[in-house]
Amino acid sequence: MPSALTEILYGLAIHDQVRTLARQRGALEHLFVLISFGDLLGLPVLPPYYSMRLLPFVVPLINNWRHRMLRERDLMDAIF
Numbered sequence: 001m002p003s004a005l006t007e008i009l010y011g012l013a014i015h016d017q018v019r020t021l022a023r024q025r026g027a028l029e030h031l032f033v034l035i036s037f038g039d040l041l042g043l044p045v046l047p048p049y050y051s052m053r054l055l056p057f058v059v060p061l062i063n064n065w066r067h068r069m070l071r072e073r074d075l076m077d078a079i080f
Contacts, residue, residue: 033058033065041069 036054038045040062 029061030065030068033061034069037062037065040066 034043035045036051036058039048039051
């Protein structure tokens with residue numbers, strides 16, 4: 001029973017805040033990868049030397065970032 005109560009309180013109190021923070025973190029990661037590796041899409045922002053120094057930190061993010069950048073968006077994506 002205490003587990004159910006804590007889940008209800010979590011849902012009432014901070015679930016929206018956690019979702020908002022996760023969405024903001026994703027947007028910041030998206031921006032970081034775009035700035036550092038925009039040349040993958042034809043948008044060079046940083047010189048290649050700095051991009052190569054950041055490569056070990058960005059490798060896990062590149063595949064998901066590329067899918068997010070190249071997928072089609074509609075009005076419902078902006079709402080939800």
